[in-house]
Amino acid sequence: MTDISSILQGGYQHPVSRAWQSKRQLTKSMLMYPIFISDDPDAEEVMTTLPGQRRWGVNKLENFIGPLVKKGLASVILFGVPMKVQKDPRGTLADDPEGPVILAVKKLRELFPSLFIACDVCLCEYTSHGHCGILHDDGTINTPPSVARIAEVAVNYAKAGAHCVAPSDMMDGRIKAIKQGLIDAGLGNKCTLMSYSAKFASSLYGPFRDAVLSAPSFGDRKCYQLPPTAKGLARRAIQRDTAEGADIIMVKPALPYLDIISDAAQVAADHPIACYQVSGEFAMVHAGARAGVYDLRTMAFETVESMIRAGATIILTYFTPDFLDWLDQ
Numbered sequence: 001m002t003d004i005s006s007i008l009q010g011g012y013q014h015p016v017s018r019a020w021q022s023k024r025q026l027t028k029s030m031l032m033y034p035i036f037i038s039d040d041p042d043a044e045e046v047m048t049t050l051p052g053q054r055r056w057g058v059n060k061l062e063n064f065i066g067p068l069v070k071k072g073l074a075s076v077i078l079f080g081v082p083m084k085v086q087k088d089p090r091g092t093l094a095d096d097p098e099g100p101v102i103l104a105v106k107k108l109r110e111l112f113p114s115l116f117i118a119c120d121v122c123l124c125e126y127t128s129h130g131h132c133g134i135l136h137d138d139g140t141i142n143t144p145p146s147v148a149r150i151a152e153v154a155v156n157y158a159k160a161g162a163h164c165v166a167p168s169d170m171m172d173g174r175i176k177a178i179k180q181g182l183i184d185a186g187l188g189n190k191c192t193l194m195s196y197s198a199k200f201a202s203s204l205y206g207p208f209r210d211a212v213l214s215a216p217s218f219g220d221r222k223c224y225q226l227p228p229t230a231k232g233l234a235r236r237a238i239q240r241d242t243a244e245g246a247d248i249i250m251v252k253p254a255l256p257y258l259d260i261i262s263d264a265a266q267v268a269a270d271h272p273i274a275c276y277q278v279s280g281e282f283a284m285v286h287a288g289a290r291a292g293v294y295d296l297r298t299m300a301f302e303t304v305e306s307m308i309r310a311g312a313t314i315i316l317t318y319f320t321p322d323f324l325d326w327l328d329q
């Protein structure tokens with residue numbers, strides 16, 4: 001005879017009762033769409049390593065983003081791609097008032113008043129050496145000027161109208177410096193600070209670095225991005241960033257780091273938790289589908305729902321336009 005308590009299938013035999021098994025379900029407002037802004041205002045350049053994604057010029061944003069907003073797009077995060085102009089060691093172009101990010105923020109604010117606009121803050125797209133901070137002569141990170149410069153860029157994005165600034169550089173102390181900078185500029189209560197807190201030195205950033213031309217010209221990022229094995233260090237980084245004034249904590253990449261997302265949900269229990277399904281994860285899901293390993297849509301849902309199960313409430317993903325359609329079907 002079967003024991004009554006051994007029978008679980010009665011609880012999930014219908015699509016509706018299956019949906020009830022999740023603590024939280026994916027909704028459109030959880031999605032933040034990463035977009036690449038070129039300094040060529042008319043660009044709509046296809047990128048082969050990121051299926052379906054393009055580098056967009058500011059003049060193209062209305063036709064690109066408009067239909068997505070109509071479908072329920074709630075937020076975007078902007079990455080600048082300076083293709084034409086000369087880079088320097090301090091990343092002067094990052095907050096060029098005529099540069100792609102600042103122009104795009106102003107344009108999007110004007111076109112789509114309801115859209116939440118975040119800006120990634122980093123120097124690697126703009127430095128001649130391709131590292132995320134300012135360097136000593138021996139090529140190591142010089143922390144104080146790096147932090148000062150990152151904070152300056154973040155405040156300039158906020159002044160341009162960004163609803164959120166999101167530093168991805170991993171310099172120690174930048175959250176505190178940015179928060180103070182925002183407060184000093186009178187923007188403390190007008191701009192959200194989302195920290196890439198637990199950002200790992202991953203092999204999954206390749207397509208992104210091709211997309212924004214930000215691969216380091218020498219060395220790697222292992223002295224500032226976290227070692228993939230570092231669970232304790234990730235928890236300490238999350239604790240530190242909440243103490244320094246972060247409003248949102250992010251884990252990146254997402255799928256190989258679900259335990260870290262779960263830790264973040266515990267360590268920063270009173271903060272929203274974001275995770276970034278990065279370029280290499282997106283490319284991997286596509287590659288597997290192309291190879292016949294699984295159905296693209298089913299796998300995209302499975303990956304993102306695992307992140308939500310682990311504790312994420314905000315998902316940065318290149319699948320956002322697809323999910324806006326899929327969630328309507």
Ligand code: PBG
Nearest residue numbers: 122168169204205208278279280
């Ligand atoms: C820049 C930055 C990177 C990503 C976001 N911001 C790349 C890196 O650190 O090398 C990765 C995003 C992706 O792979 O989709 N600091």
Ligand code: ZN
Nearest residue numbers: 122123124132
């Ligand atoms: Zn960087």
